[in-house]
Amino acid sequence: xxxxxFYLLFTMSLFQSSFAQNLTTLFExxxxxxxxxxxxxxxxxxxLDEKSGKVKVLTMGETDAGFPLHLIVVGxxxxxNFENIRKNNKRVILINNGIxxxxxxxxxxxxxxxxxxxxxxxxIPDNIVLAIIPVYNIGGCLNRSSNFRVDQxxxxxxxxxxxxxNLDLNRDFIKCDSKEARSFTEIFxxxxxxxFIDNHVSNxxxxxxxxxxxxxxxxxxxxxxxxxLDKTFEPAVYEAMKKKGYDLVPYVNVWNDTxxxxxxxxxxxxxYASGYAALWHCFSFVNETHMLKPYHQRVKATYSMMxxxxxxxxxxxxxxxxxxxxxxxAVKTAPQFALSWTLDKSQYRQILYKGFEAGYKLxxxxxxxxxxxxxxxxxxxxxxxxxxxxxxxxxxxxxAYIIPQGWWKAIELLKKNKVEMFPxxxxxxxxxxxxxxxxxxSSQRQYxxxxxxxxxxxxxxxxxxxxxxxxxxxxxxxxxxRFLIEVLEPTAEDSYFAWNFFDAILGQKEGFxxxxxxxxxxxxxxxxxTLKSKLADKILADSAFAKNGSAQLNxxxxxxxxxxxxxxxxxxYRLK
Numbered sequence: 001x002x003x004x005x006f007y008l009l010f011t012m013s014l015f016q017s018s019f020a021q022n023l024t025t026l027f028e029x030x031x032x033x034x035x036x037x038x039x040x041x042x043x044x045x046x047x048l049d050e051k052s053g054k055v056k057v058l059t060m061g062e063t064d065a066g067f068p069l070h071l072i073v074v075g076x077x078x079x080x081n082f083e084n085i086r087k088n089n090k091r092v093i094l095i096n097n098g099i100x101x102x103x104x105x106x107x108x109x110x111x112x113x114x115x116x117x118x119x120x121x122x123x124i125p126d127n128i129v130l131a132i133i134p135v136y137n138i139g140g141c142l143n144r145s146s147n148f149r150v151d152q153x154x155x156x157x158x159x160x161x162x163x164x165x166n167l168d169l170n171r172d173f174i175k176c177d178s179k180e181a182r183s184f185t186e187i188f189x190x191x192x193x194x195x196f197i198d199n200h201v202s203n204x205x206x207x208x209x210x211x212x213x214x215x216x217x218x219x220x221x222x223x224x225x226x227x228x229l230d231k232t233f234e235p236a237v238y239e240a241m242k243k244k245g246y247d248l249v250p251y252v253n254v255w256n257d258t259x260x261x262x263x264x265x266x267x268x269x270x271x272y273a274s275g276y277a278a279l280w281h282c283f284s285f286v287n288e289t290h291m292l293k294p295y296h297q298r299v300k301a302t303y304s305m306m307x308x309x310x311x312x313x314x315x316x317x318x319x320x321x322x323x324x325x326x327x328x329x330a331v332k333t334a335p336q337f338a339l340s341w342t343l344d345k346s347q348y349r350q351i352l353y354k355g356f357e358a359g360y361k362l363x364x365x366x367x368x369x370x371x372x373x374x375x376x377x378x379x380x381x382x383x384x385x386x387x388x389x390x391x392x393x394x395x396x397x398x399x400a401y402i403i404p405q406g407w408w409k410a411i412e413l414l415k416k417n418k419v420e421m422f423p424x425x426x427x428x429x430x431x432x433x434x435x436x437x438x439x440x441x442s443s444q445r446q447y448x449x450x451x452x453x454x455x456x457x458x459x460x461x462x463x464x465x466x467x468x469x470x471x472x473x474x475x476x477x478x479x480x481x482r483f484l485i486e487v488l489e490p491t492a493e494d495s496y497f498a499w500n501f502f503d504a505i506l507g508q509k510e511g512f513x514x515x516x517x518x519x520x521x522x523x524x525x526x527x528x529x530t531l532k533s534k535l536a537d538k539i540l541a542d543s544a545f546a547k548n549g550s551a552q553l554n555x556x557x558x559x560x561x562x563x564x565x566x567x568x569x570x571x572x573y574r575l576k
């Protein structure tokens with residue numbers, strides 16, 4: 001009997017050893033200097049799926065590269081139906097890798113982590129399901145070179161930052177110019193994650209730390225979730241990493257300067273993955289390894305970070321669930337929302353920063369002073385980290401928004417985000433609040449294929465508007481309220497108006513022929529003494545206007561019934 005048990009254990013040991021060897025990654029085979037190609041990544045995950053019931057590879061939506069996104073679902077019972085997962089009270093952690101394929105640390109760390117899960121080297125808690133995008137930017141991953149990110153310490157060859165449209169996908173989560181972003185939106189709402197992790201590599205300064213962390217801004221997350229993130233969740237991750245041998249610090253948000261005076265927390269607007277996820281009441285984090293550290297160290301640190309998030313989420317599963325549910329209910333009925341936040345430098349926390357002495361010397365390229373770090377002179381210093389933002393520009397929550405069906409590009413994105421909305425069943429006249437765009441600035445240079453609008457000023461009026469059957473009614477009593485406010489209020493930083501979705505209203509379509517309108521305008525002024533008085537006042541106040549007959553004629557036109565009603569009228573209406 002003892003011989004039989006020994007034989008079985010020995011056989012199982014050989015099987016597990018052979019099983020693990022068959023799943024050795026390119027990272028391991030190369031001694032931690034190489035990362036796999038796109039096709040090697042997909043092939044490896046499919047082989048893992050075939051070998052283990054804990055792993056399921058799902059084929060998801062399209063990308064600009066012509067290949068589909070994949071989603072890896074990992075759990076002890078092998079269930080990959082997310083309705084069942086939620087019914088069974090499991091917490092979902094969504095992990096995104098390779099949004100910038102030149103930063104492949106998460107690609108390799110995720111492979112190692114899940115391989116260790118299926119070989120029982122690492123025990124995933126029963127109440128946790130991992131949903132992993134193995135590589136998000138497929139086009140960038142296919143565009144490999146050893147010359148990208150010239151100052152990064154490995155791996156030997158990797159992908160480029162831009163996707164197949166040369167878009168930076170970590171600026172695309174609101175505007176969705178890429179197929180990747182549209183597919184991600186579907187993945188995000190399918191998985192409905194409790195925790196979101198985006199794996200990156202940082203390059204702002206030189207320091208001793210291997211890993212830094214950018215948590216979504218806690219003041220903007222707000223409420224009970226923001227407080228829990230700030231006082232409990234994030235500190236616990238720091239403590240867990242400390243036990244694993246890593247002195248974690250906040251993402252070093254310093255550019256062309258030295259960090260020793262401290263820095264402000266990264267401001268993750270909804271264009272970024274973490275900022276987008278936070279709009280949906282999700283605890284969101286960006287892991288940032290340091291580019292000058294050897295690749296094998298960075299991958300190991302990323303592995304440890306994901307372990308830390310898994311362990312905290314498992315231990316605090318019910319608390320995370322209750323906080324998210326409480327937040328959703330609060331958002332449904334919140335009377336107002338903030339649209340802007342300002343850094344408050346009077347409030348900060350002190351952190352232990354481990355850096356290198358920095359200085360300036362003459363550049364051998366330009367002969368001018370250049371910044372350098374002296375690695376022979378490490379130091380430890382307590383510095384301020386400014387992570388407190390004050391909310392402002394509060395906007396009241398309307399009863400509903402109404403969007404005419406012609407603005408289908410914005411409507412399509414609302415639908416992809418699972419917003420509850422209903423087409424009007426018949427032509428209807430409704431009293432609504434109307435915004436007029438008073439002023440704005442568009443960027444002179446393109447930014448991610450757009451010329452974003454900023455410094456937006458509006459004025460509002462109330463009027464009766466005739467809507468058509470098929471126009472969209474969006475009630476503001478839903479979990480999507482925070483998202484809707486951010487994309488539909490024109491003065492929000494990453495609103496659809498800011499991203500040029502409604503720029504057609506900024507251009508005049510109707511007009512007049514001066515020679516014909518002169519007589520019409522003269523007759524109109526004779527019967528409208530108030531307007532005639534306004535014209536006279538403007539002539540007296542503005543000498544240039546007084547000398548410009550065309551401007552005066554246009555002034556009459558713009559203040560007459562013939563003026564184009566849609567010009568500068570924002571086409572998203574608020575029902576109070």
